[in-house]
Amino acid sequence: MKPSDPAQIAPITSHPAPDVGPGRTSLFEFDLASLTAEVEGMGLPRRTAPQLLKWIYEKGVTDFERMSDLSKDARAQIAARFATLQGTVIRHQVATDDTQKLLVEWASGDDEVPAESALRLAGTATDRQTETVMIPAEDRRTACVSSQVGCPVGCRFCASGLGGLDGNLTAGRIVEQVWRLGRLPGVGRVSNVVFMGMGEPLANFNNVTQAIRILNAEWGLGIGARRITVSTVGLPPAIRKLCTFEIPVTLALSLHAPFDELRRQIIPWAEYSTIEELLDACQEWFVKTGREITLEYIMLGGVNDRREHAEELARLARTMRANVNLIRYNEVAGVPYTRPRSDDVHAFQEVLRGKHVNVHIRASRGRDIAAACGQLRHEARV
Numbered sequence: 001m002k003p004s005d006p007a008q009i010a011p012i013t014s015h016p017a018p019d020v021g022p023g024r025t026s027l028f029e030f031d032l033a034s035l036t037a038e039v040e041g042m043g044l045p046r047r048t049a050p051q052l053l054k055w056i057y058e059k060g061v062t063d064f065e066r067m068s069d070l071s072k073d074a075r076a077q078i079a080a081r082f083a084t085l086q087g088t089v090i091r092h093q094v095a096t097d098d099t100q101k102l103l104v105e106w107a108s109g110d111d112e113v114p115a116e117s118a119l120r121l122a123g124t125a126t127d128r129q130t131e132t133v134m135i136p137a138e139d140r141r142t143a144c145v146s147s148q149v150g151c152p153v154g155c156r157f158c159a160s161g162l163g164g165l166d167g168n169l170t171a172g173r174i175v176e177q178v179w180r181l182g183r184l185p186g187v188g189r190v191s192n193v194v195f196m197g198m199g200e201p202l203a204n205f206n207n208v209t210q211a212i213r214i215l216n217a218e219w220g221l222g223i224g225a226r227r228i229t230v231s232t233v234g235l236p237p238a239i240r241k242l243c244t245f246e247i248p249v250t251l252a253l254s255l256h257a258p259f260d261e262l263r264r265q266i267i268p269w270a271e272y273s274t275i276e277e278l279l280d281a282c283q284e285w286f287v288k289t290g291r292e293i294t295l296e297y298i299m300l301g302g303v304n305d306r307r308e309h310a311e312e313l314a315r316l317a318r319t320m321r322a323n324v325n326l327i328r329y330n331e332v333a334g335v336p337y338t339r340p341r342s343d344d345v346h347a348f349q350e351v352l353r354g355k356h357v358n359v360h361i362r363a364s365r366g367r368d369i370a371a372a373c374g375q376l377r378h379e380a381r382v
Helices: 032-041 048-058 072-081 115-121 171-181 201-216 236-242 260-266 268-272 275-289 307-317 342-354
Strands: 087-094 100-106 129-137 140-144 148-150 165-168 192-195 228-232 250-254 293-299 322-328 358-362
Touching: 032 048, 048 072, 087 171, 100 171, 129 148, 129 171, 140 171, 165 201, 171 201, 192 201, 201 228, 201 236, 228 236, 236 275, 250 275, 260 268, 275 293, 293 307, 293 342, 307 322, 307 342, 322 342, 342 358
Parallel strands: 140 192, 192 228, 228 250, 250 293, 293 322, 322 358
Antiparallel strands: 087 100, 100 129, 129 140, 148 165
């Protein structure tokens, strides 16, 4: 039953506890081939690998003692070599629109930490926290996952990058977020995954693509490729690299401004590539994959929501196969932007429609628990 208070914290005991230990690797890190090699190297039968994956992904079991089709000796060997869950859910909130958010604290030792962040991470528990969100709809259950601890991009309107980047999440920790969201009350099977939480997914390319393989695989979570969206602020070399990725995911470009000067004001990383360079990479994506691009556009009241912005955005969108998602700015404490007026948003949309651009206004979900776009961040334990 949903808590009556939209920000009520669910009992921590209602979430599976982490399973950590020295010298052990989470099973969420492995694909079928690598896990098969591991178990064969331990002298266990080859069939042990698909058995383990079935227990975790199909049956949702992470306690090795409950894996009844494995021998007692095999379970003991497996428990000594492998772990399962690496995160601790320290906050679970439910919004009035049924959006659910988890604040997860990750065990130390396995996350990938940039050298410049190592000192900040040492002994600082809150720096290892990420948030992940379940967004329910009538015909889908969408997991919004984080790919990094913090974010290096530092978009001026976004809470995720206020503290900078503290590290990359491993593939297993990305997958674990989806696994946990799928076991929240009333969720059932996760149908869609969007890499729109904390972090820049293409700055953690190898871990994100490995996580996608696991999320997509029949032996994994079985989520269709076209139901997995990677959202990037725009790294042209990484977009071109993604063109060769074997799983045809959906690509979304966080554009947020149609002019380079304005984009640099609100997105610090925009100084590294122009809009023209970004759209050239996106055009290559379309040519090589046949998949159209989604242009995401956060609307900031009085900043990028005027008619001239809409007209230029329409021109850019029409240079390639693209659709546009308009997203109203969601308030972040200490950030000097305002949410645009509804009339301005709809007028902006009409300009785009008048230029024959496929455009939608995305609903802001979970605002009352700070789970909407741009609101995810580090939070202290309560």
